[in-house]
Amino acid sequence: MLKRCHQPRQGGFNICFVAELDVPGEEESVWALMRIPIPGMGIFPEEKLRAEAAIMAFVREHTTIPVPRVWHFSTAAENPTGLGPYLITDFIPDTKHLFDYLMAPKGTSKWQANIINSQMPEEELQGYYAQMADILLQLDRLPTMPLCGSLSQDWDGKFAVIGHPLPQNVVELVTGSGVPKVLIPPAGTTYKTSDDFYRYLANAHMAQLCFQHNDCVHGEDDARDKYIARHLFRRLARQNLLVKKEEGDGTPERFKLICDDLTPYNCLTRDGKIVAMVDWEFAYFGPASIASGPALYPRFLDIFLRGMEELERTKYNDKKEEEEEDALASQLERFDLDSTGINEAKGALSNGTDKEPQPFLQLPLSVRMRQNWENGRFWINWAARSSFAFDTIYWKYIDRPFFGEDNVEGGFEKRLCQLNRFGLEVMERVVNDKMKQRSNRKLKHWSSKWVQEYLEYVTGQIHL
The missing domain is CATH 3.30.200.20 (Phosphorylase Kinase; domain 1)
Incomplete structure (x- = not known):
C-alpha cells in the first residue's frame, strides 16, 4: 500500500x-x-x-x-x-553522494569546483578510497563475456551480450552535439575484438566534427587541427594500433564490464560507508584495457592504489603458497619505488624464477592500473572515450609517440604530410562547411540520406 x-x-x-x-x-x-x-x-x-x-x-x-x-x-x-x-x-534513504565529501568546499573558484578537496585528511580519503578499490576489484573479477556490447537477461535468468554498446560519450554526442541518431549502428550490433570497438569510438569523434553545428570549432586552423587529429586517430584504429597485442595471451578475446559513469556522484554514503552504487545505465562489456585503467582519481593515484594493493594481498589473494605471496609483495614494492613500470609489471608474478611473465590480464589490477597510467595507455583510452576532451589529449599525449617527436607544439601544420591528395581535399571541404555553420548558428536537423552520404565521403562508412 x-x-x-x-x-x-x-x-x-x-x-x-x-x-x-x-x-x-x-x-x-x-x-x-x-x-x-x-x-x-x-x-x-x-x-x-x-x-x-x-x-x-x-x-x-x-x-x-x-x-x-x-x-x-x-x-x-x-x-x-x-x-x-x-x-x-x-x-536508499538518508544518504549523501560521495562527491559531496570528496570535492572542494563551497566557495571554491569555478575552476576548482570538481577537484578533490586537498584539505581532506588523508586518513578519511583512504577510507573512501579503500571502499572504492574493493568495488573495482570485485568488478574486475566478474565473469567476462565473448562479445563487446550491452548485457541482457532472459526469463530463465541467463545473461548474454546481444545488443550494441552505448558508451556515455556516444549518447552525449547525439543528445548534446546533434550527431544524428541514424549513424548509430543497428540494434544487435556487437563487436568481436577490441580493435573493432576502438574503430567505432574513433568514428564517433569524426562524426562530432562533421555534425555538431554550433560551437565545434573556433576558426579555420582549429577546424584543421580537429580534422587531422581525428583522421590520424582513425588511421591508428584502422591499423589496429590502439590495442597493445601483448595485452592478450593468444586465446580468444574476452570482454570485461566497463562502467562509464562510475563516479563519486553515483556512490551513496551514510556514516562514512558506501551503501549503494547507482546509475548503471552506461555500463557494458568492453575492452579489458579500458577496464584496467585508473579511471577515478589520478591526482591521488598512489593513495588509491596502495589501498588496492593491500586488498589484493589480503582479501582478494587467490594464491595459497607463501612463496608466491612474498614474490607478489616484493614485486609490488619494487613497482611502487620504480616509476618505469612496464618491465616490473610484466614480471610482477614471475615468482622470482625463470618462469614466463604472467599475461597482462593475469596481473593484479593495481599493477595493470599503474602500467596503463605510466606507459600512456590511460590517455589513449580516455581520448577514445571522450570527444570533448579528445583534441587536448591527442596533441599532448598521442600524436608524437605515433607520428614523430618533431611536432612539439602540436597542430596540423607538421602533419599535413600524413594526408594524401584526397585527404587534403576532404579536410578543406570539412573546414569550409564548418565555417559556414559557424556563421549561421541554429538548431540543425539533418536528413538521414545526406548525413550518411556525408559521413561516407569523410570516412568511407555510413555508420559509426
Whole structure:
C-alpha cells in the first residue's frame, strides 16, 4: 500500500519518483524508486533500461557490491501512463553522494569546483578510497563475456551480450552535439575484438566534427587541427594500433564490464560507508584495457592504489603458497619505488624464477592500473572515450609517440604530410562547411540520406 510520495528528482537523463510503501510482513516502510528516461535526453531508452536492469542483476549475483534490487522493468508499451519505459528499484534513504565529501568546499573558484578537496585528511580519503578499490576489484573479477556490447537477461535468468554498446560519450554526442541518431549502428550490433570497438569510438569523434553545428570549432586552423587529429586517430584504429597485442595471451578475446559513469556522484554514503552504487545505465562489456585503467582519481593515484594493493594481498589473494605471496609483495614494492613500470609489471608474478611473465590480464589490477597510467595507455583510452576532451589529449599525449617527436607544439601544420591528395581535399571541404555553420548558428536537423552520404565521403562508412 502506498504510504507517501516524495518530490520527484531529475537527473541528467532520467526523472525519478520516490515512494514509501507499507508492505505486509515488513516492520518498516519499504522505499521504492521508479526511474523514467526524459524524452529527448537519451537514445534507445528501452534498450538502455533493459541493459541496465540486467547489469544490476548481474553485479548483485556475482559480488557483494551494494547495488539496489531491481523490482521491475517495463517497456513503453506496457506503461499505462504513456510516459515511456521505466525501471523500479530499491531507494536508499538518508544518504549523501560521495562527491559531496570528496570535492572542494563551497566557495571554491569555478575552476576548482570538481577537484578533490586537498584539505581532506588523508586518513578519511583512504577510507573512501579503500571502499572504492574493493568495488573495482570485485568488478574486475566478474565473469567476462565473448562479445563487446550491452548485457541482457532472459526469463530463465541467463545473461548474454546481444545488443550494441552505448558508451556515455556516444549518447552525449547525439543528445548534446546533434550527431544524428541514424549513424548509430543497428540494434544487435556487437563487436568481436577490441580493435573493432576502438574503430567505432574513433568514428564517433569524426562524426562530432562533421555534425555538431554550433560551437565545434573556433576558426579555420582549429577546424584543421580537429580534422587531422581525428583522421590520424582513425588511421591508428584502422591499423589496429590502439590495442597493445601483448595485452592478450593468444586465446580468444574476452570482454570485461566497463562502467562509464562510475563516479563519486553515483556512490551513496551514510556514516562514512558506501551503501549503494547507482546509475548503471552506461555500463557494458568492453575492452579489458579500458577496464584496467585508473579511471577515478589520478591526482591521488598512489593513495588509491596502495589501498588496492593491500586488498589484493589480503582479501582478494587467490594464491595459497607463501612463496608466491612474498614474490607478489616484493614485486609490488619494487613497482611502487620504480616509476618505469612496464618491465616490473610484466614480471610482477614471475615468482622470482625463470618462469614466463604472467599475461597482462593475469596481473593484479593495481599493477595493470599503474602500467596503463605510466606507459600512456590511460590517455589513449580516455581520448577514445571522450570527444570533448579528445583534441587536448591527442596533441599532448598521442600524436608524437605515433607520428614523430618533431611536432612539439602540436597542430596540423607538421602533419599535413600524413594526408594524401584526397585527404587534403576532404579536410578543406570539412573546414569550409564548418565555417559556414559557424556563421549561421541554429538548431540543425539533418536528413538521414545526406548525413550518411556525408559521413561516407569523410570516412568511407555510413555508420559509426
